[in-house]
Amino acid sequence: MIIAQITDLHVVAKGRLFHPMISTNTQLVDTVTHINSLDPRPDVVIVSGDLTEHGLTEEYDFLREILKDLIPPVFLIPGNHDRREALMTAFAGEGYMPQPDAPFVNYAIERFPLRLVGLDTTVLGHDYGLMCEQRLRWLDDTLSARRDFPTLIFMHHPPFRTGVQWMDASGLYGGRMMEEVVRRHRQVVHVACGHLHRPIHVAWGGTIASVSPSTCHQVALNLTGRGGFEITMEPRAVALHVWDESYGLISHLSYIPAGYEEIPILSTLTSEDRAQLLSQNRRDYQEICQTEYNR
Numbered sequence: 001m002i003i004a005q006i007t008d009l010h011v012v013a014k015g016r017l018f019h020p021m022i023s024t025n026t027q028l029v030d031t032v033t034h035i036n037s038l039d040p041r042p043d044v045v046i047v048s049g050d051l052t053e054h055g056l057t058e059e060y061d062f063l064r065e066i067l068k069d070l071i072p073p074v075f076l077i078p079g080n081h082d083r084r085e086a087l088m089t090a091f092a093g094e095g096y097m098p099q100p101d102a103p104f105v106n107y108a109i110e111r112f113p114l115r116l117v118g119l120d121t122t123v124l125g126h127d128y129g130l131m132c133e134q135r136l137r138w139l140d141d142t143l144s145a146r147r148d149f150p151t152l153i154f155m156h157h158p159p160f161r162t163g164v165q166w167m168d169a170s171g172l173y174g175g176r177m178m179e180e181v182v183r184r185h186r187q188v189v190h191v192a193c194g195h196l197h198r199p200i201h202v203a204w205g206g207t208i209a210s211v212s213p214s215t216c217h218q219v220a221l222n223l224t225g226r227g228g229f230e231i232t233m234e235p236r237a238v239a240l241h242v243w244d245e246s247y248g249l250i251s252h253l254s255y256i257p258a259g260y261e262e263i264p265i266l267s268t269l270t271s272e273d274r275a276q277l278l279s280q281n282r283r284d285y286q287e288i289c290q291t292e293y294n295r
């Protein structure tokens with residue numbers, strides 16, 4: 001069985017750009033084409049949050065329109081850029097999606113040789129994530145219900161420290177307590193995360209936890225302990241988690257070829273031009289968010 005994981009799509013409304021230089025919508029179309037063309041084709045696609053940029057209804061409408069071309073079945077959970085109520089409303093017709101009045105987008109998919117558990121770590125209005133008591137209890141109960149069945153958990157905020165300052169500053173509260181829960185359930189073969197827009201792997205909770213690259217842009221690696229978030233156009237990828245009962249779970253990255261759209265490379269700009277462009281973009285975006293949230 002092959003599980004394709006994509007993450008951090010940051011879809012915007014039809015006709016909009018995420019960034020002066022990045023069309024996340026076109027990049028998602030490329031990603032769908034890439035997954036459909038893989039041989040063997042994945043059995044299922046999981047999407048680990050930041051589905052949209054602002055959590056707006058029109059963004060979810062366009063996300064649904066793009067994802068309907070995906071041949072394998074797809075399962076979504078929210079990230080800090082999403083709004084869970086808008087997500088649950090837009091995908092209410094999908095059997096697995098909880099009702100819009102549910103407290104969280106938590107669910108378990110039982111129809112595959114590997115059990116898939118989707119976890120909602122979001123806190124409305126904040127970039128950090130949280131595994132509160134209610135969510136920890138849900139996870140413990142859900143894992144206890146099928147102790148003998150190999151399970152993959154997918155969630156947006158990674159539950160571990162990365163040692164990268166900005167990443168840990170917008171991390172997950174309750175990660176240590178979640179680690180204790182997962183450690184008690186030896187059937188968990190992998191914890192697949194998003195949020196950080198970089199490939200990262202760690203031994204955690206008696207299993208392996210990872211972060212997959214984004215389908216739009218990546219974030220520059222910075223291990224200096226200072227400095228912040230910087231967008232980079234390193235390769236975009238789909239994680240392919242291959243489950244084989246005799247070997248266990250093996251994770252690969254399948255890089256997404258660049259699409260037809262021209263994406264200027266940030267590294268060709270001088271650092272001054274780049275800083276100016278990014279700060280202008282940040283101001284534009286703050287304005288757009290403010291206007292759209294106030295609508």
Ligand SMILES: [Fe+2]
Nearest residue numbers: 008050195196
């Ligand atoms: Fe993201």
Ligand SMILES: [Fe+2]
Nearest residue numbers: 050079080195
């Ligand atoms: Fe995120």
